[in-house]
Amino acid sequence: xxxPASQAAARLLxxxxxxxxxxxxxxxxxxxxxxxxxxQSVFLYCNEQAAQDIGASPAAxxxxxxxxxxxxxLARRYxxxxxxxxxxxxxxxFEEPYQRDGQQRWLETTKIPIRDETDHCIGIAVLFDDIxxxxxxxxxxxxxxxxxxxxxxxxxxxxxxxxxAELLQSVCNAITExxxxxxxYIAWGRATTDHRVDVVACAGEARDLIAELEINWGEHxxxxxxxxxxxxxxxxxxxxxxxxSDPGLTPWLDQARRFGLVSMMATPLNIENGESxxxxxxxxxxxxxGADELHLFEDLSHNLRYGIExxxxxxxxxxxxxxxxxxxxxxxHSLEQALTAIASVLEQRDPYTAGHQKHVADLAVKxxxxxxxxDNDLRGLYLSAVVHDLGKIQVPAEILSKPTRLNxxxxxxxxxxxxxxxxxLKNIDFPWPIADIIRQHHExxxxxxxxxxxxxxxxxxxxxxxxVADIVESMSSxxxxxxxxxxxxxxxxxxxxxxxxxxxDVVDACVRVVERGEFExxxxxxxx
Numbered sequence: 001x002x003x004p005a006s007q008a009a010a011r012l013l014x015x016x017x018x019x020x021x022x023x024x025x026x027x028x029x030x031x032x033x034x035x036x037x038x039x040q041s042v043f044l045y046c047n048e049q050a051a052q053d054i055g056a057s058p059a060a061x062x063x064x065x066x067x068x069x070x071x072x073x074l075a076r077r078y079x080x081x082x083x084x085x086x087x088x089x090x091x092x093x094f095e096e097p098y099q100r101d102g103q104q105r106w107l108e109t110t111k112i113p114i115r116d117e118t119d120h121c122i123g124i125a126v127l128f129d130d131i132x133x134x135x136x137x138x139x140x141x142x143x144x145x146x147x148x149x150x151x152x153x154x155x156x157x158x159x160x161x162x163x164x165a166e167l168l169q170s171v172c173n174a175i176t177e178x179x180x181x182x183x184x185y186i187a188w189g190r191a192t193t194d195h196r197v198d199v200v201a202c203a204g205e206a207r208d209l210i211a212e213l214e215i216n217w218g219e220h221x222x223x224x225x226x227x228x229x230x231x232x233x234x235x236x237x238x239x240x241x242x243x244x245s246d247p248g249l250t251p252w253l254d255q256a257r258r259f260g261l262v263s264m265m266a267t268p269l270n271i272e273n274g275e276s277x278x279x280x281x282x283x284x285x286x287x288x289x290g291a292d293e294l295h296l297f298e299d300l301s302h303n304l305r306y307g308i309e310x311x312x313x314x315x316x317x318x319x320x321x322x323x324x325x326x327x328x329x330x331x332x333h334s335l336e337q338a339l340t341a342i343a344s345v346l347e348q349r350d351p352y353t354a355g356h357q358k359h360v361a362d363l364a365v366k367x368x369x370x371x372x373x374x375d376n377d378l379r380g381l382y383l384s385a386v387v388h389d390l391g392k393i394q395v396p397a398e399i400l401s402k403p404t405r406l407n408x409x410x411x412x413x414x415x416x417x418x419x420x421x422x423x424x425l426k427n428i429d430f431p432w433p434i435a436d437i438i439r440q441h442h443e444x445x446x447x448x449x450x451x452x453x454x455x456x457x458x459x460x461x462x463x464x465x466x467x468v469a470d471i472v473e474s475m476s477s478x479x480x481x482x483x484x485x486x487x488x489x490x491x492x493x494x495x496x497x498x499x500x501x502x503x504x505d506v507v508d509a510c511v512r513v514v515e516r517g518e519f520e521x522x523x524x525x526x527x528x
Contacts, residue, residue, distance in 0.1 A: 035126040036114070037310070039086065041065055041079045044123065053130070085111040086121045093396040110398055148338055149178065151296050151427050152213075158307045167307050168201035175281060176204035178427040182261060183207060183282040188275055189217040197228060206259035206282065223251055224451070231278045233267040233412060237294055240264045241287045263301075265289040267301045274308055279304065293321050336383060337468040339434075343387045356473065359384035363510070363519050364469040370509035371465070380432025381462045388438050388466055390424060391417030419451045433460060441466040444501035464503040468494055468510050471502075476521035483522055487514055 033050035037043055046054070046061040052369045054061060054069050066075035085092050091112045097105070109128040113121045123370040156174070161167035167187050175184040187200035188196070195218035202210045216224040217232040227247035240246050241263050256262075261282045269277040279301045283289070289297070343357055364385045368378050379527065392400060395417065399410050400510055406414065421437035440463035443449035449467075475490035491511055498507040513519055 033126075033128045035128075036123060037082065037126065038123045039121070041082045045275075050128075081109075081111060082124050086113050086124055089113050089115075089121055091398075093398045108397065116462070148296065149180075152299050152429050158303055161307075164308055165201070167304075169203070171279075172203035172306060174199045177215065177225065179205060180427075181281050181285070181288075182284050183209060183280075184278060185210060185280050186269065186275040187215065187228060187280065189228075190275075194218070195221060195224065195230070206261060209255055209259050209261075213252075225249075226252065227264055227266040228278050228280055231268055232276055234500065235268050236277075237265065237267040237293055237298055239289050241289070252333075260284050264284050265290045265294060265297060267294070267298050269301050269305060269336075271305060304528075309377050338388050339383055342390060356477065357386050357389055359477070360388065360466070360469045360473045360520070362475055363513070364465050366513045366518055367465050367469060367506060367509045368462075370513055371505060376431075377462065380430070380434065381437070381465060383430075383432065384434045384437040384441075384462060385466055385469065387425070387434075388441050388470065389421070389423070391420030391422075393424075399431060415442075415450055433462075436460060437463045437466060441470060443467070444497075445503065446500050448501060461503075462504050468502055468506045471497075472514070472519075473511060473521065487519075487521060 026115070034045075034047040035043060035050050035055060035348060036045040043064050046058045048058065051058045051061055056069070061069075066078045069075075070078070077096065079093070081094055081096070094109045094111070096107045096109050107128045107130060112125045112127070114123040114125055127296045158167065158171070160227050161170045172184045172186060173338060175181050181204060183202065183204035183206040185199050185207075187197050187199045189197050195216050197215040197217055199210050199213070199215075213225060214223045215224075215228050218224040219229075219233060221229075223229075227240050227249070231238045231325040240249065242266060243261060244248050244253060249256070262284055263286050264280065264282045266278045267309045269279050271277070279297065281289075281297060361382050365378050365382050368381050373381065392414065395414055398407065399413065402410070414524045416443060422435045425438065426435040428435075437460055439451070440454060440459050443452065443454040443459045443463065444467075445459065445464075447453045447455040468508050471494055472487070475485045475493060476487045477484050491514060494502055494507050494510060498504050
């Protein structure tokens with residue numbers, strides 16, 4: 001007996017009607033992939049874009065299931081998601097893996113229940129986009145931020161460590177301080193007949209591995225095929241994207257598995273007196289060291305070399321301090337660029353708020369200037385505002401661009417974004433309290449805000465400024481669910497909240513800035 005969903009789909013997609021032909025033409029031209037399934041997750045329709053990804057014609061896909069095209073574990077996961085959506089009767093979005101050309105890629109999938117005339121769920125519509133490049137871009141940006149954080153802390157150690165042993169240990173501590181890199185060590189390859197390698201400093205959650213680690217740099221030695229041996233012999237950086245797949249690391253695979261070491265790199269550390277060594281770093285994820293990260297650690301090794309030599313020669317040490325200070329300035333700019341890149345990734349997910357963070361940042365700085373903040377505080381305020389909605393990266397794009405007001409559950413998910421943004425940035429050593437400012441930008445003086453219900457002066461001044469700028473920009477700009485309310489309405493709102501919820505000095509400064517015509521709201525054409 002034919003299932004009602006199949007009958008409904010047959011009527012909807014019948015080629016005998018002009019409406020059906022028009023519908024199929026529209027679906028086939030959509031950039032999104034579209035699949036329609038019945039209540040048993042059998043494919044009833046597949047547009048051209050989806051068929052190309054699956055690797056079969058639309059006609060060959062109809063009547064099949066996920067198990068005909070995908071590995072069993074993926075097919076099972078897809079159908080479990082189908083059942084949850086049909087059981088709840090509510091649309092849902094997922095990030096799901098899939099296989100294409102032998103490689104794992106990622107989809108952003110929205111599943112929508114299909115109902116019959118009696119409101120009974122008879123199937124499901126699946127819309128999905130390939131987000132692999134976007135996801136990879138975010139991961140690359142985050143890995144670069146890890147390396148920048150390690151380099152920043154290490155440069156601080158280069159300046160302040162008193163002796164050579166303290167310097168080497170401080171650098172290892174700095175690299176592994178926040179747990180993103182599980183092990184870092186520095187080793188010297190001894191010019192002896194047995195080609196011994198001595199570890200002179202180490203740190204990290206996996207540092208106990210060093211006590212049982214046997215390393216050699218002799219080409220024909222049974223323990224000379226590892227990354228350190230290769231690095232010392234060649235004088236070049238060695239990158240191991242996946243430890244378990246590298247045949248040269250066979251003697252250490254059990255140890256790597258036990259200590260959670262997944263990828264590693266070793267870069268040369270060669271001193272003028274002829275000593276040859278290596279800086280070695282391990283991570284808990286594959287491909288942790290791309291070209292940018294390797295370059296940063298090579299720079300650190302170069303700096304460390306000068307740090308060692310400078311402590312052996314007083315005049316060289318004084319010169320090194322000046323060079324480190326210059327590099328610290330360059331690093332600060334690199335951290336700022338990393339924030340800008342992170343903000344760009346977020347804006348790509350949500351076209352409606354593209355530019356919102358930049359407009360809020362511009363208004364916040366103008367308010368700060370009006371209140372007499374110095375240039376350093378203004379810089380920190382601007383960078384905080386540029387990524388103040390970073391936490392929304394965990395909110396499904398469907399919710400961010402929803403053309404109607406959010407329901408209670410959706411709003412609760414969005415309200416988590418200050419805490420999520422804080423968690424992402426809290427371990428990056430900025431010269432300003434950027435993570436705390438982001439965490440507090442929805443707090444109110446009377447304790448009615450979120451996420452921590454802070455009150456009064458417990459809220460940073462920069463966060464109080466950001467709160468006012470965010471309210472004014474949001475209300476005076478177009479949103480997915482409404483057109484702009486205008487600057488007059490926005491100013492009326494912050495005046496009504498002045499004193500009780502918003503800092504009165506900040507509100508007054510904002511009003512002066514706006515009334516002088518120094519701020520223009522962010523407007524866009526919304527679809528009718």
